[in-house]
Amino acid sequence: MLKIVRTTPYTDQKMGTAGIRKKSTVVEQPNYIENFVQSIFNVLGGVEGQTFVLGGDGRYYNKIAIQKILKMAAANGMKKIIVGQNGFISTPTSSRVLLDNHADGGLVLTASHNPGGPKGDFGIKYATKTGGQCSSAVSDKIYAETKQISEYKTLDAPDVDLSKIGVQKLGNMEIEVIDSVTPYVEMMRGIFDFEAIRKLFAGGFRFVFDAMNAVTGPYAQRIFEQELGAAKGSVLNAVPMEDFGGLHPDPNLIYAKELVDIMYSDNAPDMGAANDGDGDRNMILGKKFFVTPSDSLAILTDNYKYIPAYKNGIYGVAKSAATSTAVGRVAEALNIGYYEVPTGWKYFCNLMDSKRITFCGEESFGTGSSHIREKDGIWAILFWLNIIAATGKSVEEITREHWAKYGRSYYMRNDYDGIDVDLANKLMADLEARLPSLKGKTFGQFTVSEARPFIYNDPVDGSSTQNGLVVYFTDKSRIVYRLSGTGTNGATLRVYLERFETNDFDKNMQKFLEPLADVSRQIGEIVERTGKAKADVLT
Numbered sequence: 105m106l107k108i109v110r111t112t113p114y115t116d117q118k119m120g121t122a123g124i125r126k127k128s129t130v131v132e133q134p135n136y137i138e139n140f141v142q143s144i145f146n147v148l149g150g151v152e153g154q155t156f157v158l159g160g161d162g163r164y165y166n167k168i169a170i171q172k173i174l175k176m177a178a179a180n181g182m183k184k185i186i187v188g189q190n191g192f193i194s195t196p197t198s199s200r201v202l203l204d205n206h207a208d209g210g211l212v213l214t215a216s217h218n219p220g221g222p223k224g225d226f227g228i229k230y231a232t233k234t235g236g237q238c239s240s241a242v243s244d245k246i247y248a249e250t251k252q253i254s255e256y257k258t259l260d261a262p263d264v265d266l267s268k269i270g271v272q273k274l275g276n277m278e279i280e281v282i283d284s285v286t287p288y289v290e291m292m293r294g295i296f297d298f299e300a301i302r303k304l305f306a307g308g309f310r311f312v313f314d315a316m317n318a319v320t321g322p323y324a325q326r327i328f329e330q331e332l333g334a335a336k337g338s339v340l341n342a343v344p345m346e347d348f349g350g351l352h353p354d355p356n357l358i359y360a361k362e363l364v365d366i367m368y369s370d371n372a373p374d375m376g377a378a379n380d381g382d383g384d385r386n387m388i389l390g391k392k393f394f395v396t397p398s399d400s401l402a403i404l405t406d407n408y409k410y411i412p413a414y415k416n417g418i419y420g421v422a423k424s425a426a427t428s429t430a431v432g433r434v435a436e437a438l439n440i441g442y443y444e445v446p447t448g449w450k451y452f453c454n455l456m457d458s459k460r461i462t463f464c465g466e467e468s469f470g471t472g473s474s475h476i477r478e479k480d481g482i483w484a485i486l487f488w489l490n491i492i493a494a495t496g497k498s499v500e501e502i503t504r505e506h507w508a509k510y511g512r513s514y515y516m517r518n519d520y521d522g523i524d525v526d527l528a529n530k531l532m533a534d535l536e537a538r539l540p541s542l543k544g545k546t547f548g549q550f551t552v553s554e555a556r557p558f559i560y561n562d563p564v565d566g567s568s569t570q571n572g573l574v575v576y577f578t579d580k581s582r583i584v585y586r587l588s589g590t591g592t593n594g595a596t597l598r599v600y601l602e603r604f605e606t607n608d609f610d611k612n613m614q615k616f617l618e619p620l621a622d623v624s625r626q627i628g629e630i631v632e633r634t635g636k637a638k639a640d641v642l643t
C-alpha cells in the first residue's frame with residue numbers, strides 16, 4: 105500500500121567528492137536516507153517508468169537502506185530495479201550493469217574506503233545513466249531539494265528477499281536480483297589476456313590479494329583463483345563483513361598492514377595487491393616494493409600495448425591535479441592528450457564520454473579506463489598481471505625501467521586529520537589570499553616559480569571548478585593543498601608533495617620529501633593554526 109510520509113529536512117546532505125558520506129549514527133536518524141533518496145527522485149522530475157541499479161559494499165546498514173530504497177522506488181512508480189544478490193555490488197560492477205542495461209541511474213551504498221560498522225561510516229553515491237556520478241550542478245540541485253523536502257513516498261510492504269537470483273515484483277515494480285560477479289568477470293575477460301595470465305600463474309608466479317573483508321572478496325576469488333589459477337588462499341580476508349572485521353578498508357601502506365607485512369617479509373610473493381571497501385581503489389606491491397598510485401597510472405599508460413583491449417591505440421590520459429606529474433611525461437612521449445582535473449572521479453567522465461581520454465587515475469589509489477565510469481580496483485591489478493605476463497618482468501623491474509626512461513616523481517601525501525572545519529576553511533582562504541605574494545620567494549633550497557588556485561575549465565560542458573591550491577617551484581617540485589571531500593570527522597587538510605629526480609632512484613622517499621614537507625607547513629602556517637607539528641597520516 106502506498107504511503108506518503110511527512111518529513112522534516114536535514115541540512116547536511118550536501119554531496120562531497122563522491123556522494124554523501126556520514127557516520128552510521130547520522131544515517132540511522134529517522135527519514136535520513138528517505139529524505140536524500142526522495143530528493144534525488146524529485147530532482148529527476150520523478151522516476152516513473154525508469155530503471156535503476158542498486159547495491160552496496162555490504163557494510164553495516166546496507167541491508168536496511170536497500171529495503172527502504174526498494175520500497176520508495178516502487179512507491180515512486182519505478183519500472184525496474186536491478187539489485188546485486190544479497191544487496192552486494194562493487195562500484196565498478198554497478199557502473200557496468202548500469203551501462204549494459206541502459207538504466208536511468210544507480211545508487212551505490214558505500215562509504216568507500218572509510219571504516220564500517222555501527223561506529224563507522226555509511227554513504228550513498230548517485231550515478232546517472234552515463235554510469236558515472238552526477239555533475240556538481242545536479243548535486244547542488246539535490247542538496248537544495250534536501251533542504252526543503254516535506255514528504256516522501258514509500259510502500260507498506262514486507263522486506264524483499266534478495267538472496268535468490270531471479271525476477272520478482274514489489275507492487276508494480278520489477279526487481280531483478282543478479283549475481284553481480286559474473287558480469288564483472290566477463291567484462292575483465294573482454295579486456296585482458298586471461299590466457300597469458302593463466303600461464304603466468306601456472307608457471308609458479310606467487311600472488312596475494314587482500315580483499316580487506318570488503319566487497320571484492322568474492323570477485324577476487326572467482327577471477328584470481330578460479331579463472332586464472334592463482335594458488336588457493338591467494339585471496340586474504342575474502343569474506344565481506346558488515347564492519348570489515350574491524351579493518352579500515354583503505355588500500356594503502358598503513359591500513360593494509362597484513363598485506364604489507366607479507367610483501368616486506370623475506371619470503372614475499374611476486375606481487376601483492378589490495379582493494380578498498382567498494383572495490384574501486386587499488387594498491388600494487390612487488391617484493392619489498394611499493395608502487396605509488398601516480399607511478400602506477402604512468403606505467404599502465406606507457407604499457408597499454410600489452411593489453412588486448414587497448415593495443416590498437418588509446419585516446420589521452422587524465423589525472424587529478426593532486427596526483428604526481430609522472431603520467432604527464434608519458435602522455436608527452438606517446439603524443440596523446442593529457443588533462444588535469446579536480447579531485448573526484450566525476451571530472452573524468454566527460455573526457456571519457458567525448459573520447460578525449462582512455463585512462464585516468466588519482467593519487468588516492470584510484471585507476472581506471474573508459475570501460476566504465478568509475479575507477480576499478482581489480483582492473484588495475486589485472487593490468488599489472490597482464491604486463492608482467494607479457495614482459496616476464498617483475499613489478500620492481502617494470503617500475504625501475506619506467507624511472508630510467510622518464511625520471512622519478514618522489515611523491516607523498518600528508519594528511520592533517522580532525523581539524524576544526526572553520527579553522528581549516530580559514531587556513532585555505534588565507535593561504536589563497538597569500539599565494540600571489542609567494543612568487544619568487546625562497547624557502548630553504550626551494551624557490552617558488554608560481555602559486556595559484558587550481559581551476560579546471562571542463563572542455564565538454566564549459567563548467568569551471570576550483571579545487572585546491574598549487575605552489576610550483578623552480579626545480580619542478582610542487583605542493584598541492586586541498587581539503588578532503590570524503591571525511592566524516594571534522595576537516596582533513598591534505599598536502600601533496602612532489603619532487604622530481606632524474607638520476608638517483610633509491611632515495612628514502614620520506615627523507616627526501618621532508619624538507620618540502622617543512623616548507624609546506626611554513627607556507628600553509630599549518631603548525632601555528634592547527635597545533636599539529638607533523639601530519640597524522642603519511643601515504
Ligand code: G16
Pocket residue numbers: 121122215216217380384385447448449450466468470587588589590591598
Ligand atoms: C573519492 C572519489 C575519488 C577521489 C577521492 C578523494 O574516492 O571517488 O575520485 O579521489 O574520493 O577523496 P578526498 O576528497 O578525501 O581526498 P572514493 O574511493 O572514496 O569514492
